[in-house]
Amino acid sequence: MGDLDELRERVRQFSAERDWDRFHDPKSVLLALVGEVGELAELFQWLPAEAAATMAAEEPLRSRAGEEMSDVLLYLILLADVLEIDLATAALAKLADNARRYPPGWSPG
Amino acid sequence: MGDLDELRERVRQFSAERDWDRFHDPKSVLLALVGEVGELAELFQWLPAEAAATMAAEEPLRSRAGEEMSDVLLYLILLADVLEIDLATAALAKLADNARRYPPGWSPG
Amino acid sequence: MGDLDELRERVRQFSAERDWDRFHDPKSVLLALVGEVGELAELFQWLPAEAAATMAAEEPLRSRAGEEMSDVLLYLILLADVLEIDLATAALAKLADNARRYPPGWSPG
Amino acid sequence: MGDLDELRERVRQFSAERDWDRFHDPKSVLLALVGEVGELAELFQWLPAEAAATMAAEEPLRSRAGEEMSDVLLYLILLADVLEIDLATAALAKLADNARRYPPGWSPG
Numbered sequence: 001m002g003d004l005d006e007l008r009e010r011v012r013q014f015s016a017e018r019d020w021d022r023f024h025d026p027k028s029v030l031l032a033l034v035g036e037v038g039e040l041a042e043l044f045q046w047l048p049a050e051a052a053a054t055m056a057a058e059e060p061l062r063s064r065a066g067e068e069m070s071d072v073l074l075y076l077i078l079l080a081d082v083l084e085i086d087l088a089t090a091a092l093a094k095l096a097d098n099a100r101r102y103p104p105g106w107s108p109g
Numbered sequence: 110m111g112d113l114d115e116l117r118e119r120v121r122q123f124s125a126e127r128d129w130d131r132f133h134d135p136k137s138v139l140l141a142l143v144g145e146v147g148e149l150a151e152l153f154q155w156l157p158a159e160a161a162a163t164m165a166a167e168e169p170l171r172s173r174a175g176e177e178m179s180d181v182l183l184y185l186i187l188l189a190d191v192l193e194i195d196l197a198t199a200a201l202a203k204l205a206d207n208a209r210r211y212p213p214g215w216s217p218g
Numbered sequence: 219m220g221d222l223d224e225l226r227e228r229v230r231q232f233s234a235e236r237d238w239d240r241f242h243d244p245k246s247v248l249l250a251l252v253g254e255v256g257e258l259a260e261l262f263q264w265l266p267a268e269a270a271a272t273m274a275a276e277e278p279l280r281s282r283a284g285e286e287m288s289d290v291l292l293y294l295i296l297l298a299d300v301l302e303i304d305l306a307t308a309a310l311a312k313l314a315d316n317a318r319r320y321p322p323g324w325s326p327g
Numbered sequence: 328m329g330d331l332d333e334l335r336e337r338v339r340q341f342s343a344e345r346d347w348d349r350f351h352d353p354k355s356v357l358l359a360l361v362g363e364v365g366e367l368a369e370l371f372q373w374l375p376a377e378a379a380a381t382m383a384a385e386e387p388l389r390s391r392a393g394e395e396m397s398d399v400l401l402y403l404i405l406l407a408d409v410l411e412i413d414l415a416t417a418a419l420a421k422l423a424d425n426a427r428r429y430p431p432g433w434s435p436g
Contacts, residue, residue, distance in 0.1 A: 002112035003197040010204050017213040023373050026161040027153050027245055031372035033181075034252050037146055038365010044136050045358035046350050049267030052135040056192050066194045070203035072142075072185055073196060076178060083165050085175045087182060088112040094179035095119050104126040132264050136354055140263035143361050147256010154249035155241050158376030221329035221415040228422050235431040244379040245371050251399075255364055262354050270353040274410050284412045287403060288421035290360075291414060294399055301383050303393045305400060306330040312397035313337050322344040 004088045008077050015078070029079045036071035043068060113197045117186050124187070138188045145180035152177060222306045226295050233296070247297045254289035261286060331415045335404050342405070356406045363398035370395060 001009075015021050043064055047055050056065050080087040110118075124130050152173055156164050165174050189196040219227075233239050261282055265273050274283050298305040328336075342348050370391055374382050383392050407414040 003114075004112050007197070007200055007204075010201070014204060014208065018211065018215065025158050025376075026165060027156070027158050027249060027376065028372055030150060030153055031245060031248065031252075031368040034146060034150070034249075035365045035369035035372060037143060038362045038368065041139060041143070041358040041365065042362035044139055045355055045362060047136070049134050049136050049352075049354065053191055056135060062192070062194070065192055066199035067203055067206075069185060069189055069192075069194060069196060070200040073182075073200050074203065076181055076185070080178055082162055083171070083174055083178075085171070085178060087178060088116070090175035091116055091179040091182050092119075094176055094183065095116070095123060097176075099123065102127065106127065134267075136267065136358060137263055139358065140259040140354060144256045144260035144263060147253045147259065150249040150256065151253035154246055154253060158243075158245065221331050223330075225415070225418055225422070228419075232422060232426065236429065236433065243376050244383060245374070245376050248368060248371055252364060252368070255361060259357060259361070262357055265354070267352050267354050271409055274353060280410070280412070283410055284417035285421055285424075287407055287410075287412060287414060288418040290403055291400075291418050292421065294396060294403070298396055300380055301389070301392055301396075303389070303396060305396060306334070308393035309334055309397040309400050310337070312394055312401065313334070313341060315394075317341065320345065324345065 002088055004077065007074070008081050011074055011078050012081060024078060024082050026079060026082055029075055029082060033072060033075040033079065036068060036075055040065070040068040040072060111197055113186065116183070117190050120183055120187050121190060133187060133191050135188060135191055138184055138191060142181060142184040142188065145177060145184055149174070149177040149181060220306055222295065225292070226299050229292055229296050230299060242296060242300050244297060244300055247293055247300060251290060251293040251297065254286060254293055258283070258286040258290060329415055331404065334401070335408050335414075338401055338405050339408065351405060351409050353406060353409055356402055356409060360399060360402040360406065363395060363402055367392070367395040367399060 015024065043061060044052055044056070056062060077087065080090075124133065152170060153161055153165070165171060186196065189199075233242065261279060262270055262274070274280060295305065298308075342351065370388060371379055371383070383389060404414065407417075
C-alpha cells in the first residue's frame with residue numbers, strides 16, 4: 001500500500017472514531033484546508049525571501065513548517081477521499097500533462 | 110519507494126529539466142500553492158453545500174477537481190523538498206499528535 | 219457616504235439585478251474570496267521578491283493586480299454585507315486594538 | 328476623504344511608527360493576507376452552510392468575524408499602498424467591467 005493510501009486509511013479511521021464524517025462536505029473540508037494554508041503562510045510571511053529556506057532549516061520553524069504542511073496534506077487527502085478521487089493516480093496524470101504543456105526549454109515569452 | 114517519494118522524484122526531475130529550481134524559494138512556492146488552492150475553491154464556490162459531493166462525482170467537475178487537487182499536492186511536495194521535510198513522516202507524526210489532542214469522544218464544549 | 223458604503227450599495231444592486239443573492243451564503247462567498255486571492259497570488263508568485271513592487275508598477279501587471287485586488291475587496295464587502303458587519307467601523311476598531319497590542323518599539327523577541 | 332483613504336493613512340502611520348515598512352514587499356504582504364483569510368476560513372469551516380449567517384450573527388463569532396475581515400481589509404489596503412494602486416477607483420472600474428461581462432439575465436448555460 002502506498003503512503004498516500006496509508007494516510008487516507010488513518011485519516012478515515014481518525015474521523016470515524018470521532019464521528020466527524022458528518023462535518024466533511026467538500027466545501028467545509030476545503031475551507032479547513034484554506035485555514036491550514038493560512039497557518040503555513042504565517043510562518044513564512046515576514047522572512048526575507050532569499051533567507052527563508054535557511055531559516056526554515058532551524059528549529060522551531062522546521063517542526064512548525066512540517067506540522068502545518070502535514071495539516072494541509074491531511075485535509076487534501078480527506079477531500080480526495082470525500083470526492084472518491086485517487087490522489088496518487090491524479091497527480092501522476094497531472095505531471096504527465098504538465099510535461100506535455102511545458103516541454104523542456106519552454107519559456108513564457 | 111512510497112508514492113510521495115516517487116512524486117517528489119518526478120517533481121524534481123520536471124523542475125531540473127526546465128531549469129526552474131532557481132524560482133523555487135519557499136515564499137514563491139507557497140504563493141503558487143495558494144494559487145492552486147484558489148483554483149480548487151473556484152470549482153466549488155457556488156455549489157450547494159449538501160449537493161457538492163454528488164455534483165463533483167460527475168464530469169467535467171470530477172476531472173477538474175482531480176487536476177486542481179493534484180496541483181496543490183505537487184506544490185506541497187515541492188515545498189517539502191525545498192525545505193528538506195519528509196512529508197509522509199511528518200504527516201504520520203501529526204496524525205499521532207492529533208489523536209492525543211482530540212481523544213475519541215472529545216468535544217469542543 | 220463613505221466609499222466602502224458606496225461600493226456595498228453597488229455590490230448589492232449588482233447582485234439583486236442578477237438574482238444572485240440566493241448563492242451568497244457565507245461559506246460560498248468566502249470560497250469565492252479565496253479564489254480571487256489565489257488569482258492575485260498567481261500574479262506575484264514567480265517574481266523576484268525585491269523586484270516585485272517595481273515590476274508591478276509596469277503594465278500589464280499593474281492593471282491585472284488592480285483587478286484582482288478589486289475582486290478580493292468586492293467579495294470581502296459582499297461577505298460583510300451578508301454578515302451585516304460594518305467593515306469601516308470594524309477595521310478602525312481593529313487598528314486601535316493592534317496599536318494597543320503592538321506599541322511603537324514593540325519587538326517579537 | 329473616503330474611508331479607504333482614511334484607513335490607508337492610518338495603516339501607513341501604524342507601520343511608520345513601528346519601522347515595519349522594510350518588511351512590506353508585495354509577496355510578504357500577500358502571504359500575510361493569505362494568513363488572515365485562513366483565520367477567517369477557520370471561523371466558518373465547520374458551520375452548517377445554511378445556518379452560517381445566523382450563527383455568525385451571534386457573539387462571540389460576530390466580533391471574531393469582524394476582526395478577521397478587518398485584518399484581510401487592512402492587508403489589502405497595505406498591499407494597494409505598496410503597489411500605489413487606488414483601491415476605490417480600481418474597485419469601481421472592476422464593478423463596471425463586471426456589469427458589461429455579466430449583463431442582467433446572463434446565465435452560465
